[in-house]
Amino acid sequence: MTHTFPKSERLSSRLVIDEIFSKGKELRKFPFIAKYIYTKEKKADSTQIVVSVPKRRAKRAVDRNRLRRQIKEAYRLNKSEFQAYFEKSGTSLVLFLIYTGKEKEEYLFLEKKLKVILKELITKVSCET
Numbered sequence: 001m002t003h004t005f006p007k008s009e010r011l012s013s014r015l016v017i018d019e020i021f022s023k024g025k026e027l028r029k030f031p032f033i034a035k036y037i038y039t040k041e042k043k044a045d046s047t048q049i050v051v052s053v054p055k056r057r058a059k060r061a062v063d064r065n066r067l068r069r070q071i072k073e074a075y076r077l078n079k080s081e082f083q084a085y086f087e088k089s090g091t092s093l094v095l096f097l098i099y100t101g102k103e104k105e106e107y108l109f110l111e112k113k114l115k116v117i118l119k120e121l122i123t124k125v126s127c128e129t
Contacts, residue, residue, distance in 0.1 A: 031101030
């Protein structure tokens with residue numbers, strides 16, 4: 001699997017984002033909150049994601065943008081097992097990832113915690129299906 005993050009894997013639909021917040025499920029693992037919806041229907045891209053760093057958590061735009069870039073990079077490098085599960089099971093997942101840490105964290109910490117939350121999502125979805 002290639003380590004890319006094409007536009008088709010980025011969530012940009014306002015309707016889907018609203019649906020995630022109204023009907024989606026939630027998983028909390030510090031420093032992230034993952035809101036997600038999964039369906040049994042097969043799509044071209046089995047997973048879509050959007051990353052959010054609230055202004056309340058990082059006041060300066062440079063800090064928010066840096067955190068967002070670091071989280072996206074960690075996802076891009078560690079998404080292969082995550083996407084393979086959803087492609088194999090024939091389901092699709094839409095994920096809204098919110099950073100809740102109070103200060104800037106090191107990239108290695110963010111990557112480690114992102115791996116934990118991705119594995120937790122796989123187990124949650126596999127238990128519910």
